[in-house]
Amino acid sequence: MIKTYKYRLYPTKKQVQKLELTLDTCRILYNSCLLDRKNTYEETGEGLTKYNQQVILKNDKVKLLFLKEIHSQVLQDVLLRVDKAYKSFFRRVKQKKGKAGYPRFKVMNRYDSITYPQSGFEIEDKKLKLSKIGSIKIKLHRNIKGTIKTCTIKKELDRWYACFSVEYQPEKRIVPNKSIGIDVGLANFATLSNGEVIANPKYLRKSEKKLKQKQRELSKKVKGSNNRKKVKFVLAKLHRKIRNQRRDFHHQESRKLVNRFGFIAVEDLQIKNMVKNHRLAKSISDAGWGQFLTMLDYKAEEAGGRVEKEGPYYTSQECSRCGECVKKTLADRTHDCPFCGLVLDRDHNAAINIINKSTAGTAGFQAWGEDRFQTVSMNQEASGLLAQR
Numbered sequence: 001m002i003k004t005y006k007y008r009l010y011p012t013k014k015q016v017q018k019l020e021l022t023l024d025t026c027r028i029l030y031n032s033c034l035l036d037r038k039n040t041y042e043e044t045g046e047g048l049t050k051y052n053q054q055v056i057l058k059n060d061k062v063k064l065l066f067l068k069e070i071h072s073q074v075l076q077d078v079l080l081r082v083d084k085a086y087k088s089f090f091r092r093v094k095q096k097k098g099k100a101g102y103p104r105f106k107v108m109n110r111y112d113s114i115t116y117p118q119s120g121f122e123i124e125d126k127k128l129k130l131s132k133i134g135s136i137k138i139k140l141h142r143n144i145k146g147t148i149k150t151c152t153i154k155k156e157l158d159r160w161y162a163c164f165s166v167e168y169q170p171e172k173r174i175v176p177n178k179s180i181g182i183d184v185g186l187a188n189f190a191t192l193s194n195g196e197v198i199a200n201p202k203y204l205r206k207s208e209k210k211l212k213q214k215q216r217e218l219s220k221k222v223k224g225s226n227n228r229k230k231v232k233f234v235l236a237k238l239h240r241k242i243r244n245q246r247r248d249f250h251h252q253e254s255r256k257l258v259n260r261f262g263f264i265a266v267e268d269l270q271i272k273n274m275v276k277n278h279r280l281a282k283s284i285s286d287a288g289w290g291q292f293l294t295m296l297d298y299k300a301e302e303a304g305g306r307v308e309k310e311g312p313y314y315t316s317q318e319c320s321r322c323g324e325c326v327k328k329t330l331a332d333r334t335h336d337c338p339f340c341g342l343v344l345d346r347d348h349n350a351a352i353n354i355i356n357k358s359t360a361g362t363a364g365f366q367a368w369g370e371d372r373f374q375t376v377s378m379n380q381e382a383s384g385l386l387a388q389r
Contacts (some may be wrong), residue, residue: 008161151164183267205251250291316346
């Protein structure tokens with residue numbers, strides 16, 4: 001498996017200057033490679049390949065001495081990024097889904113990372129030794145398990161991070177013999193099929209007052225002025241704080257679920273389509289379902305568990321006991337079935353439907369008892385309890 005470890009770096013002022021110079025040089029090289037490909041195609045009708053540009057780079061390093069100040073592997077990675085950008089563009093053209101998005105030039109501050117793909121980096125005595133830059137203090141808050149493949153240095157506003165891509169073999173763990181269904185929402189972040197609820201922290205909503213205040217200050221500043229840059233920086237830091245709060249919340253909740261359940265059923269949501277509803281777009285983005293489900297998926301895979309995605313159709317409308325369709329609007333938060341008399345929270349009913357539609361549910365691992373819905377051990381028979389539904 002591949003895993004990424006992210007650590008905070010504390011470079012000196014001179015090292016920051018070197019890092020920023022490296023970023024700027026790589027950005028110029030990236031733009032130059034894009035321009036060469038575009039001009040070559042317009043002149044000859046044929047595009048440049050990655051190997052053609054490697055030859056061009058080799059010749060340029062003889063003429064342009066400043067390229068020698070950058071580690072050779074870092075420069076090679078820039079060519080790889082350009083090649084990936086074009087391959088992705090042609091793939092989107094072939095798929096004919098929306099705009100293909102031709103590769104664009106990187107403006108200042110838009111090229112924020114460099115990668116050492118094979119060599120040129122080493123961790124030594126709580127410091128990260130980078131070729132052509134020096135030894136930078138690094139905070140190793142956890143041990144790295146596995147073989148380090150690449151090292152990416154990333155700038156986030158005024159902070160620097162080292163991201164190590166590691167190949168490793170997960171440790172064998174005892175997988176919990178329980179299954180659960182999860183329905184994500186906005187009133188509550190998630191509702192489990194056993195009735196448990198995870199509250200929605202709404203970090204963006206809680207910080208909206210500060211954001212509006214800083215946004216008004218920014219709009220009053222003269223474009224290009226230092227005062228505008230200062231306010232813009234403060235605003236960006238506030239957005240970073242919200243983003244970090246949300247990510248930390250997702251990490252914690254996904255880990256708790258993976259530690260408790262070996263099989264997790266979730267909805268296969270089309271979030272890109274859902275945010276087109278402008279009344280709900282901000283709340284959906286604030287909840288960050290996509291990031292949460294991604295974390296849940298890879299954490300479960302690492303722990304030996306499984307996450308299964310089910311179609312979201314009619315999970316809120318169907319009765320989880322009798323299967324009849326009980327139509328509701330988004331304002332209706334309670335499921336009140338006129339056919340069998342079941343009264344449940346709307347999201348709780350949907351979570352039960354999700355687990356019932358899953359592999360675990362169709363195999364008869366779920367049971368309906370006095371507590372409405374309980375998870376039964378996945379290696380036990382539940383036919384007697386199911387007959388009570």
